[in-house]
Amino acid sequence: MNDYILLVPVLLPILFAFPVYLVGRRSKKERDSFAGVVGISEFAVCVFLLMMVLSGMELELAVPGIIARGIYLKLDGFRAIYALIAALMWMSTTIFSREYLAHYRNRNRYYFFTLLTCGATVGVLLSNDFFTTFIFFEIMSFTSYVMVVQDEKPGAMKAGETYIAVAVIGGMVMLMGLFLLENRLGTLNFDELHTAVETLSDPSALYLPGALILFGFGAKAGMYPLHIWLPKAHPVAPAPASALLSGILTKAGIFGILVLSARVFLHDSIWGGVILTLGVITMVFGAVLAVFSIDLKRTLACSSMSQIGFILVGVGMQGLLGQHNALAVWGTALHMVNHSAIKLVLFMCAGVVYMNLHKLDLNSVRGWGRNKPVLNFCFLMGVLGIIGMPLWNGYVSKTLLHESIVEYIELAAQTGASTGIYHAVEWFFLISGGLTAAYMTKIYVAVFVEKPVKPFEEHGKRYMNWQSTLSITLPALALPIMGMLPTPIMGGMAQLMRGFMNGGSPEAAIAWFSLTNLKGAAISLTIGAAVYLLIIRTVLMRKDESGTKVYVNLWPSRLDLETLLYRPIVEKLLPFLGALICRVLDNLTDWFVAVLDHTLLHRKPIPPRNDDDYAPGEYTPHVRRSYTLQRISGSVSFSLLLFGLGFCAAMGYLIVILLTK
């Protein structure tokens, strides 16, 4: 009975969204506090759940009676940690929103939909059945749309359009995959999937459903080539929402991909290879976009895409390494956690900048962060975390991922397979790490080191209040702590999380700071320094009229998969073809009737239609016939002709019948 506690973290935010909305109509201040309290209680519930898991319990909940097929939730180590991270992110951003959103309109709407999204996301992360996952996933997609378009500015609306289009199409493609998967396996329950797959005679029949489901989850995760919404939607949303979109909603997509990889395609090297390829492209491409970007939040968004690529590389390596995938499993799990935590800090810092300046362009916010030690410290922690600096948390997970690639190369060399391509993967990995260092240095230097072009106006009051400070500083402090105590914290987390991915434990204790591991980080950071000094400071900065060096965006705006390929197809080609076909077919019967009317019945031409007739395809479309045609069709010989034709047809039919008898 106490399994019903699993419903609490899902339903608590969803149910409290309504009173929060109602309170908000009366008093804004009370609403803000109320939402904060809801966030904190959600966090408390998740902490409690994690304690239960730590004490060795594994909860499972089936509510078979609702939504036709029932809701199945389960709590294991991975889900407990991820639910906790989700709750932490919602708590921090809700508290931060209080100040950040102070001058926004429609805040009630924002809180309402944020809470709904929170419940749905936790629902996805706790789900134990693809049907349940899909339900919460779709709710999450639609409610988060409102978070993206909160600003209602044209840019936000455009990004929202892309976001919802990708969400709808992704959702439906995924649904098709789920239909096929259930049809082939007979179950969608995570615990039964693997057994069902093993009893299948022809597992290759699962690749199609797998690909379709991957499409849906990959679209949400921001995987190439479905990433198009991510670099657009994350920057335009309010900063707290960007943190959530980047930090946790993308992970809901990864969650689905992990289930596929670990339950349906466990140790499947073809699947692993596909995910690895997509992961490498996402990783490199995101990093390159981020290097070019000159917008603070866009850089962070592209960085998110790149980091998702890192995670996908880990997922891919899991499949390739088969039984020996412990390192890849650890790396994937920890990089997910790290990325969530780091992006929470970074986006909220960017939010502080925007909250004060209402600008995000690197040239406009240049130097604003000087003399703001708290903000500087928080941002620096995030930067050092994400670039994989030893002693910070990102280093741990990146090292594990790197090690897993190296391990695969060694394994492949033992069996005599060619390793060239995996050496390339390793280098792509290191280079992406280097690019991460380069673009993070770029924004850090721009905001916190360089001198402002002209001094900023001071408002007199502090740039952020104590609640915001607290909600940023605490997560920021966690980053180095996690990195400095890798074995107890990170290792412990990985041990809890690995079961979800059917991963093992590494054979030997990991020497986190061994020379080989440090070497990888050193190579990345060197590449990063080189890129920063040689490309960013020289090629990507120009002197303007007054002689100061400014950041320029050299990425050709036309070079965008969405404008180049997707929009023309969806907005031009398909509608054109569809409209053409529909137009013809819509009037098919009416035209048929009209033709019969005019040939067989000798109707008089129908007078032209009224101008107020807007409808295409009204009854008996007007057939304008020439005078000659009227004469012909009205004549006796024409009637005779038709009669003759009919007679011939009838006779012919009779002859055929007689001959075949």
Place this chain on the structure above:
Amino acid sequence: MKTLMCIAVLLPILSGALIPLLKFKKRIYREIYVETAVLLTSAMVLTLLLNRPDGSVRLFRLTGDLGITFRMDGLAGVFSGLVAFLWPLSSLYAFEYIKHEGGDDRFFTFYTMTYGVTLGIAQSANLITLYLFYELLTLVTLPLVMHSGDKRSIRAGMKYLGYSIGGAACAFLGIMVLYAYGDNSLAFTYGGFVSPDTPRHTLVLAAYLLTFFGFGVKAAVFPFHSWLPSAGVAPTPVTALLHAVAVVKAGAFAVMRVTFYCFGTALLYGTWAQYAAMAFAAFTIVFGSAMALREQHLKRRLAYSTVSNLSYILFGVTLMTPAGLTGALSHMLFHGVMKITLFFCAGAIMYKTHREFVPELTGLGRYMPMTFTAFTAASAALVGVPPLPGFLSKWNLATAALAEGGLIPILGVAALLISAILTAAYLFTPVINAFFPPACQGEHGLEQACDPNWYMKLPLIVLLAAMLLFGIGSKGLLELLARISAGAL
């Protein structure tokens, strides 16, 4: 209890016919009269559903074994339950709406009579009764389509008449074949009354197709769909109740009866006739949605959406398995609730602002929050956003189709999902525009716009609640439908 079936059919017909004679002095008297009659009928249907009488009751005999006979089996229960739930709500809505159309007496006469005729279709025990009420339905609803009396509505009415009568004529040919091959009473029996051992003669299969398309005209199957968007000129309560639920579902219902209760799936399963019907249904699914996307007039857009959704039902029926029929029945119920909500919203917008085209809705969301919330929820439900009901019926239909395997069923599933994407495109655009208008547009001339009064709001709220209930707590209902589809009820 059995006579109650006859009363339920006759009461609305008679009380409707009396309206012009009673000459109500005040609007409110007529409202009370109509609502009482409708509620009474609904109460009778409810009683019938709760204590379902076995066996049939004959109103009168025509010739031989043929007679006008009523029977309340499972399938009849589903359809009569649906209309009995929706009719009182839409009457309430119509009281307010018709104020700006005029011609109240005539309107309510036929509106109430249609209720009885629809119940007649639902409860008919044999094909000839069904056919009689089917033709009656065309005639009774014709004045409603032509209500405004302008050129356009008369033309739409003529078109409706032509299509429906033509379709019924085709169906009649099929009935003749059934009479020749099956038993002489034409009484519905689950599994069909044509012996499955009958050689699969082309004539029988062609007769099935004729009946399918004949009754399919009312269910707006391609290529006989175009009367439905044209009939959208009728007052909104008519489009909402008749052209989204009663009339069109009567067509789908008749197809169910013919497929499962006359020809029988054992005879039809796996024949070219089945595949032809299924292919047309699957095509209409995508076609209707594509046309809806092209259409800028809100009510016509919804009408095309109905075209598409009715074919979901037909697609489920043509799968010719109990699972398919379950999907079809669930979509019949859920689509009824969702689409009537959408039409009510469209009507409320027309009533309050006189705006009919989709681009004109820009920015209205702020001024008519209740209406647009309902519109949004119903749109999401129709797209198939879980846990709203549209998702469940789609899931049922798709799993039923995939259980069949084969090319056309799988293409049908693809059609369902493509249609869902198109549905999102044609319904979310107005929603998004209404709530998030592009800057400095749509702000003028809206100050007077507000939510309608309780006559219109109450139905919306009830329907919203029903949608949520159907979505979350419909396991029992779906099991019931599954039992009905298996012929157990």
